[in-house]
Amino acid sequence: xxxxxxxxxxxxxxxxxxxxxxxxxxxxxxxxxxxxLYQAMxxxxxxxxxxxxxxxxxxxxxxxxxxxxxxALVGTAIExxxxxxLIHDDLPAMDDDAMRRGKPTVHKAFDExxxxxxxxxLHALAFEVLADPRTHADPFVRSxxxxxxxxxxxxxxxxxxxxxxxxxxxxxxxxxTVTRLQQMKTGALICAAxxxxxxxxxxxxxxxxxxxxxxxxxxxxxxxxxDLLDVEGDExxxxxxxxxxxxxxxxTFLSLLGVDRAREQCRMLVEQAVGHLRSxxxxxxxxxxxxxxxxxxxx
Amino acid sequence: xxxxxxxxxxxxxxxxxxxxxxxxxxxxxxxxxxxxLYQAMxxxxxxxxxxxxxxxxxxxxxxxxxxxxxxALVGTAIExxxxxxLIHDDLPAMDDDAMRRGKPTVHKAFDExxxxxxxxxLHALAFEVLADPRTHADPFVRSxxxxxxxxxxxxxxxxxxxxxxxxxxxxxxxxxTVTRLQQMKTGALICAAxxxxxxxxxxxxxxxxxxxxxxxxxxxxxxxxxDLLDVEGDExxxxxxxxxxxxxxxxTFLSLLGVDRAREQCRMLVEQAVGHLRSxxxxxxxxxxxxxxxxxxxx
Numbered sequence: 001x002x003x004x005x006x007x008x009x010x011x012x013x014x015x016x017x018x019x020x021x022x023x024x025x026x027x028x029x030x031x032x033x034x035x036x037l038y039q040a041m042x043x044x045x046x047x048x049x050x051x052x053x054x055x056x057x058x059x060x061x062x063x064x065x066x067x068x069x070x071x072a073l074v075g076t077a078i079e080x081x082x083x084x085x086l087i088h089d090d091l092p093a094m095d096d097d098a099m100r101r102g103k104p105t106v107h108k109a110f111d112e113x114x115x116x117x118x119x120x121x122l123h124a125l126a127f128e129v130l131a132d133p134r135t136h137a138d139p140f141v142r143s144x145x146x147x148x149x150x151x152x153x154x155x156x157x158x159x160x161x162x163x164x165x166x167x168x169x170x171x172x173x174x175x176x177t178v179t180r181l182q183q184m185k186t187g188a189l190i191c192a193a194x195x196x197x198x199x200x201x202x203x204x205x206x207x208x209x210x211x212x213x214x215x216x217x218x219x220x221x222x223x224x225x226x227d228l229l230d231v232e233g234d235e236x237x238x239x240x241x242x243x244x245x246x247x248x249x250x251x252t253f254l255s256l257l258g259v260d261r262a263r264e265q266c267r268m269l270v271e272q273a274v275g276h277l278r279s280x281x282x283x284x285x286x287x288x289x290x291x292x293x294x295x296x297x298x299x
Numbered sequence: 300x301x302x303x304x305x306x307x308x309x310x311x312x313x314x315x316x317x318x319x320x321x322x323x324x325x326x327x328x329x330x331x332x333x334x335x336l337y338q339a340m341x342x343x344x345x346x347x348x349x350x351x352x353x354x355x356x357x358x359x360x361x362x363x364x365x366x367x368x369x370x371a372l373v374g375t376a377i378e379x380x381x382x383x384x385l386i387h388d389d390l391p392a393m394d395d396d397a398m399r400r401g402k403p404t405v406h407k408a409f410d411e412x413x414x415x416x417x418x419x420x421l422h423a424l425a426f427e428v429l430a431d432p433r434t435h436a437d438p439f440v441r442s443x444x445x446x447x448x449x450x451x452x453x454x455x456x457x458x459x460x461x462x463x464x465x466x467x468x469x470x471x472x473x474x475x476t477v478t479r480l481q482q483m484k485t486g487a488l489i490c491a492a493x494x495x496x497x498x499x500x501x502x503x504x505x506x507x508x509x510x511x512x513x514x515x516x517x518x519x520x521x522x523x524x525x526d527l528l529d530v531e532g533d534e535x536x537x538x539x540x541x542x543x544x545x546x547x548x549x550x551t552f553l554s555l556l557g558v559d560r561a562r563e564q565c566r567m568l569v570e571q572a573v574g575h576l577r578s579x580x581x582x583x584x585x586x587x588x589x590x591x592x593x594x595x596x597x598x
C-alpha cells in the first residue's frame with residue numbers, strides 16, 4: 001500500500017469510516033421479529049469492502065464543493081445497492097459463494113431466505129435515502145439521483161449484466177460481448193456513482209461528458225484488474241474464493257486477451273480515464289489517484 | 300361475480316388490460332443474452348392477478364381528476380413491486396410455491412437464478428418509472444412517489460413483513476403481532492397505492508387522513524379475506540396452492556379468531572373503510588366498490 005499517495009489512503013480510510021457510521025444508523029436493529037433481517041444487512045454492509053462507489057460519489061462531489069453530509073448519504077445509498085447485489089450474487093442459485101470480504105456470505109452466516117430479504121431491503125432502502133428530503137432539499141436533484149441509480153441497477157445495468165454473466169457459462173462470448181457484459185455488471189454502478197456526484201454538483205448533462213468518459217474507462221479498467229486478481233490474487237487478501245471463472249469455463253477479459261495484453265489494456269484505460277480529467281486542476285487529484293489505484297491494488 | 304357492481308367489473312377489466320399493455324411496452328424482450336430475464340419478468344407481470352394496487356392508484360387519482368396516463372404508469376410501478384415480491388416469496392428458500400396466478404412460478408418455468416434477477420429487475424424498474432420525467436413533469440411529485448413506494452417496500456413495510464412471516468413459523472405470534480405483520484406485509488403496499496393517488500392529486504399530507512384510514516382498513520380486510528380463501532377457497536380459482544399456513548403451524552387471523560369472528564372482523568373493517576370516504580360523493584363509488592369486493596371475492 002506504500003505506493004499509493006497519502007491523499008488516497010486518507011480518503012479511503014475516511015470514507016470507509018463514514019459509510020460504516022451511516023449504515024450503523026440506517027440499520028439500527030429493532031427489538032422485534034425483524035432483528036435477524038437487520039443483523040444480516042449489517043453483516044453485509046458494515047466493516048468491509050473498498051467503498052469505491054461512495055469514494056467516487058464524494059470525490060466527484062468535492063469538485064463542486066457539495067455539502068459532505070449530502071454526498072455521504074448518496075454514497076451510502078449507492079453502496080447499499082452494491083451490497084444488495086453482492087448478497088444476491090453469492091446465493092447458492094447464483095454464484096454459490098461461501099466467503100465475501102473475508103467473512104461468511106449472508107446465506108451462510110444466516111440463511112437463504114434472510115439473505116434474499118436482506119438484499120431486497122437494502123435495495124429499497126437505497127431509494128428511500130435518495131428520495132428523502134433530509135438527503136437533499138431540492139426534489140429535482142432527488143429525482144435525478146433516483147433515476148440515475150435505478151437505471152444503473154436494473155435490467156439495462158447491473159442486474160442485466162449479472163444475467164449475461166450467468167449466460168456466459170453456457171455461451172461463448174466474444175470480446176465486444178464480454179465488454180458489454182462488464183460495462184453493465186460493474187461499470188454501470190461505477191458510472192452512476194460519478195454521475196451522482198455531478199448531479200449533486202448541479203452540472204448539467206451536457207457538462208458531464210468528461211466525467212462520464214472517466215467513469216466509463218475506470219469501470220472497465222476496474223473489471224480487468226478484478227479478472228487479473230482472480231487469477232493472480234491472494235485469497236486471504238481479496239477475501240473471497242478466487243479462480244472460479246476459469247473453472248466455470250467463462251470467457252473473461254483474461255481468457256480472451258491473455259494476462260499480458262489484459263494488464264496492458266487495464267493500464268491504457270486508466271491513463272485514458274485520467275486524460276478525461278485534463279480540464280480539472282488539483283481538485284481532481286483524488287479521482288486521478290483512485291484510477292491509478294485500480295491497476296495497483298491487491299484486493 | 301354477478302354480485303359486483305358493473306362499475307367495478309368494468310374498472311377491473313380496463314385496469315387489467317391497461318397494466319398488461321404497460322408491462323408489454325416496459326418489458327420488450329431484447330435480442331441479446333438477457334432475453335430469458337425479460338421473458339421471466341413478462342411471465343410474472345403480464346396476464347394475471349387482480350391488479351388491486353393499480354386499481355387503487357387509479358381510483359384514488361380519479362377523485363382528483365389526475366391525468367390517466369400518469370396514474371397508469373404509477374400503478375404499473377407499484378404493481379412491479381408487488382410482482383417482484385411474489386417472485387421472491389415463491390422461491391424454494393422462501394414459501395417454495397410451484398403455482399401462482401394459475402401458472403408455474405418463475406423459478407419453475409425458468410430457474411432460480413433467473414427468478415432472483417427478474418425480481419431484482421422489476422424492483423429497480425419500479426423506481427425508474429416513478430423517477431422518469433415522462434411519468435410526471437413535477438420532480439417534487441416524482442420524488443414523493445419514490446419515497447412513498449420505497450418506504451412501503453423496504454424493511455419497515457412489505458419486505459419487513461415477509462421477514463416476520465418467516466419468523467411466524469418458528470414463534471407463536473399473538474393477535475397484535477399478526478396484525479402488525481399483515482399491516483406491513485400486505486397493508487403497506489395497499490396504503491402506498493392509495494397514497495400515490497393522493498400524491499398525484501396534490502393532496503397535502505394533512506388532507507390525506509381519510510384516504511389513509513380507508514387504505515389501512517382495506518389492507519387488513521384484504522388480508523383476512525385472503526386467510527379465509529386460504530382455508531375455504533378453490534385452488535383452481537385462486538390459482539395457487541392453498542392451506543399451507545395451517546400446515547406450517549403459522550398463526551393467522553383465522554387461527555387466532557376462528558372462521559366466524561374473522562369473517563365478522565373482515566366485514567366490519569370494510570364498513571369502516573367505506574366510512575372513511577363519507578366526505579366524498581359519487582366520485583368515490585369505485586373505492587367503495589373495491590372495498591366491498593374484498594369480502595365477496597372468490598380468488
